[in-house]
Amino acid sequence: MRTPVRHRPPVRRRATGSGFGVLVPLVLALFLTGTLAGCSAAQAQRPGHPADRTAHTPAAASPGRVRLPDAGASFDYQLGGPYRPPAGVRAVSRDRTARPATGLYSLCYVNAFQAQPGAASATWWRSHHPELLLREGHDPQGAPVVDEDWDEPLFDISTPAGRTALLGVVGGWIDGCAHAGFAAVEPDNLDSYQRSKGLLRRADAVAFAGLLARRAHRDGLAVAQKNTGELLGRRRDIGFDFAVVEECAHYDECAAFSSAYDRRVFDIEYDARSFAAGCRRWGRTLSITLRDRDVLPAGEPGHRDRRC
Numbered sequence: 001m002r003t004p005v006r007h008r009p010p011v012r013r014r015a016t017g018s019g020f021g022v023l024v025p026l027v028l029a030l031f032l033t034g035t036l037a038g039c040s041a042a043q044a045q046r047p048g049h050p051a052d053r054t055a056h057t058p059a060a061a062s063p064g065r066v067r068l069p070d071a072g073a074s075f076d077y078q079l080g081g082p083y084r085p086p087a088g089v090r091a092v093s094r095d096r097t098a099r100p101a102t103g104l105y106s107l108c109y110v111n112a113f114q115a116q117p118g119a120a121s122a123t124w125w126r127s128h129h130p131e132l133l134l135r136e137g138h139d140p141q142g143a144p145v146v147d148e149d150w151d152e153p154l155f156d157i158s159t160p161a162g163r164t165a166l167l168g169v170v171g172g173w174i175d176g177c178a179h180a181g182f183a184a185v186e187p188d189n190l191d192s193y194q195r196s197k198g199l200l201r202r203a204d205a206v207a208f209a210g211l212l213a214r215r216a217h218r219d220g221l222a223v224a225q226k227n228t229g230e231l232l233g234r235r236r237d238i239g240f241d242f243a244v245v246e247e248c249a250h251y252d253e254c255a256a257f258s259s260a261y262d263r264r265v266f267d268i269e270y271d272a273r274s275f276a277a278g279c280r281r282w283g284r285t286l287s288i289t290l291r292d293r294d295v296l297p298a299g300e301p302g303h304r305d306r307r308c
Helices: 020-032 039-043 119-128 160-180 202-218 229-238 254-260 272-282
Strands: 075-077 091-095 105-111 184-188 222-226 242-246 265-269 287-291 305-307
Touching: 075 265, 075 287, 105 160, 160 184, 160 202, 184 202, 202 222, 202 229, 222 229, 229 254, 242 254, 254 265, 254 272, 265 272, 272 287
Parallel strands: 075 091, 091 105, 105 184, 184 222, 222 242, 242 265, 265 287
Antiparallel strands: 287 305
16 A cells, blocks of 8 residues: 655755765765765666566665664654753654764664755765766756655665665765764655656665665664555565654554554654544554654744653
């Protein structure tokens, strides 16, 4: 069953989050050390995308010694900016450019399948690594395919060479999460293939997510599946350990995610009515948080932050 299209809060795409200013020095460093040596190979293989096309999927990443969150742990979603977690909160998700929450189970948000919004970010990608952006018709001279709701160019994960090259960038971000002291990583836009105008397949997302999970597990990080209920059946192939879901109560997906991840699910609701319904049905088993759609930091007008 296809997951409904969600309203994704815009602050999750703030340029000050996983943004251009941090991206440039990190990727330049990666380039200088040779980790992006395979980038130019992304054009080497351009599939015709027949209906039965499949993508190579790496062997499932082993979680090894990673630490999983406790089922039902009280959760706060702080992507709009870090602030002191409310009393009783035991897990916090923050952007990869922020510090983890001291003494709590900290998730590191990474925009892993699409570029950040804004002219500066788009210009940098087009200037430095245009081959890593998905383009109309897989034509190197074609216009980038963009998630128009958020002005985010999609990454081209359609070939093994392209996925390996992208791992040189996104893998560096994941390494940074581990070095900063986060316990887990939350790779977003797993469902970018649904906005690719048919140029990407579900199998491409599975293959790239598997590479990310392997990198995270190597770094000692647990990996969250972000939304995309269609891929619950591939969670073990990929290596996901738990889930971060937006509005599973609103879209009636909580049962599926809870069963798949043995209640290790952090759900964020943006509507008070759906939050109340979710608390009645799932409040004793899942961690459900009500946030404002802009995910504003505490103290800013419009900030809303409640738990069951």
